[in-house]
Amino acid sequence: MLRERLQTAIRAVYPPRCLSCGGLVESDAALCGACWGGTAFISGLVCDLCGVPLPGDPTAGAESCDECMRIARPWARGRAALLYRGTGRALVLALKHGDRHDIALPAARWMARAAAPLLVPDTLIVPVPLHLTRLLRRLSNQSALLAQALARVTGHDACPDALVRRVRTPSLDGRTREERFAVLGDAIAVRPRRRAAIAGRPILLVDDVMTTGATLSAATDALIAAGAGPVCVAALARVARDT
Known part of the structure; x- marks a missing residue:
């Protein structure tokens, strides 16, 4: 009372x-x-690799979008909670640049619903890393906030510092898909002290936004090279140009 x-x-x-x-x-x-x-939540039939919405029957089984049929994805499956537009875009930017940590938990609940098919037993939730200089400027990594909140919502373990961004890459905004992949290269690696924690475990790799998938690809490659797997990916928002 x-x-x-x-x-x-x-x-x-x-x-x-x-x-x-x-x-x-x-x-x-x-x-x-x-x-x-004004928030474009993703539902229905989606691409099984990137989570973008597709036309058709959601019970039809696994489907891939045109982009994922053209680009080899190193991860096994992928999902996103909403489209990067309207209110969804505003929320992502507020979390990323506006110090709005309060958005992380409700966003994680949306992500948990979208990523439910990917969360197998013993899944370890790992965020995409920020380079140290960007982390010091922003004071937080929005992907790590989402990963920790997602672990809280789902009951799975999280390892916020499993990955490190070894190279301070320039901003990817406005770059083509080819430029994004070239810029990232080997920029992301598994921290040596975290190799034992990820070895042999299924991973859910978390990022705030998926655009071309270049960052998630670099992070997935690093995880697989260190013995993790399978790796699935989950983003709060998906950039989709043809929906």
């Missing part, structure tokens, strides 16, 4: 706010109606 009264008092002073626009909502970590409507 006392706890309920305290919660009521707190809500009176600090009413729940929409994760995106800051408007009043009924519960914590929620979106208002308008922002929910």
